[in-house]
Amino acid sequence: MSWEEKEILLVVKTYPERSKKYGNTVCTAGILKDSNTWVRIYPINFNSYNAKPLKKFVFFKAQIKKNTKEMLRRKESFKIRDSTIEITNKDLVDPKKKGVWDKRRNILIKTLSDSVEILKKKANEDRTSLGLIKPKIDSVKFRLKKPIEKIDIDIAESIQINLFGEKLKKVDKIENIFYYSFNCYGENCSGHNMICTDWELLESFRKWRNQYINPVHLEEKLKERYEDWMKNRDLYFILGTHNRFNTWFIIGLFYPPKRKDLSLNAFLK
Numbered sequence: 001m002s003w004e005e006k007e008i009l010l011v012v013k014t015y016p017e018r019s020k021k022y023g024n025t026v027c028t029a030g031i032l033k034d035s036n037t038w039v040r041i042y043p044i045n046f047n048s049y050n051a052k053p054l055k056k057f058v059f060f061k062a063q064i065k066k067n068t069k070e071m072l073r074r075k076e077s078f079k080i081r082d083s084t085i086e087i088t089n090k091d092l093v094d095p096k097k098k099g100v101w102d103k104r105r106n107i108l109i110k111t112l113s114d115s116v117e118i119l120k121k122k123a124n125e126d127r128t129s130l131g132l133i134k135p136k137i138d139s140v141k142f143r144l145k146k147p148i149e150k151i152d153i154d155i156a157e158s159i160q161i162n163l164f165g166e167k168l169k170k171v172d173k174i175e176n177i178f179y180y181s182f183n184c185y186g187e188n189c190s191g192h193n194m195i196c197t198d199w200e201l202l203e204s205f206r207k208w209r210n211q212y213i214n215p216v217h218l219e220e221k222l223k224e225r226y227e228d229w230m231k232n233r234d235l236y237f238i239l240g241t242h243n244r245f246n247t248w249f250i251i252g253l254f255y256p257p258k259r260k261d262l263s264l265n266a267f268l269k
């Protein structure tokens with residue numbers, strides 16, 4: 001299998017994991033521009049010169065190739081040559097820019113699955129391991145698997161040196177205990193509980209735990225942003241399967257503003 005240059009819209013960066021070989025690695029998912037299909041690129045070393053400016057919703061070109069070992073289980077997995085990364089378009093990076101959310105949604109919506117059940121069926125058929133679904137918004141609940149004050153968090157204090165002699169700050173390691181319970185639009189949906197590893201969520205927790213010392217307030221603050229606020233948006237979940245277990249996670253939240261035309265339709269009914 002040979003390297004091929006592709007243009008990709010970067011959509012998801014999961015919270016970094018520590019890696020001995022690469023420093024911090026991030027699982028990255030995006031959409032191939034030519035085919036509107038999902039790809040998982042792992043690992044991208046975000047400390048490398050070319051990867052540093054890679055923000056969410058940037059278009060970039062790079063040489064990628066199928067990760068043949070990985071693909072036996074997850075068909076969208078690719079390897080990347082960090083040194084070939086080249087940003088091609090930053091128009092969709094700034095969400096405050098007029099029309100940006102609509103443009104992002106127009107691309108992502110082409111990958112929308114009807115339900116989690118259908119996505120899981122596809123996983124069995126052809127090893128699909130990434131997808132976009134829409135939860136029924138009234139059913140969405142942001143939850144924690146254990147009390148917030150009991151979350152295991154390993155603060156990074158040391159600096160490590162990677163293979164290339166670069167100094168890297170380690171990331172704080174945070175236990176995955178945040179999850180959403182929701183129903184999708186599947187005909188036979190009996191509800192889902194899925195761990196959420198969205199970078200923004202874990203980063204909020206990391207920052208806010210220093211600001212809100214009282215665990216009750218911290219939990220309220222997280223719920224306010226990740227449930228109440230999200231329910232006033234046009235919320236989608238980007239789902240991916242775990243690299244070892246065959247379970248589905250919410251790897252990213254996609255939350256354009258509610259569509260005015262949709263609310264008008266609802267009004268007319």
Ligand SMILES: [Zn+2]
Binds near residue numbers: 183188192
């Ligand atoms: Zn369902």
